Amino acid sequence: MTIVEFLNARLAEDESAAHAASPGTGGPERARADVGAKRGIVEGYNETYRECMDTLNNGAQSASEEDGAWSALHAWRRALEHLAAVYAAHPDYDLSWKR
Template structure:
């Protein structure tokens, strides 16, 4: 998966979480305590997913903030951050898969038995299994 593809997935997920949060906050529990529990659970779920997104992108952010390092230290940091993101990116695939029925969901993001579906039609290359 390219950085651009990953960035699109992150933008998609960020937008879906914002929608979920907005919908949950719009719930008016009234006399039904189940509605309040549902609202609270959705809001907690949104926050947990945002923390997971931060965890996935933590090392790339650290590499970008590598001022004062030598050129070789920066290069090593970039290589490490790319490997870290590649190993952590399955978390994003799993989170995005929950929105497969959304109209903005890309077919190449579908999971099959836990792995991304191989799609040679979009870019001419296979989507990597993570």
């Protein structure tokens, strides 16, 4: 299971549970907004991954362009690792995602 698959599964669970969110935590709307924001981060990683692979597969125009692609991908990946850490007790959590 990839970190993206893991997070998408956990976010689906969180979204299903959003209806039970208490008013003290912002209620269901806030819980759904939180899930939506996290899904945006996961999608940002997916888009950057595709762009990075395209840059590398099509031959980066310069070493700086290649470095920039890898740096962006690394930053998004770190964000996913932070999101996944919330679910570290889950049996599908991969310890290699822990930083």
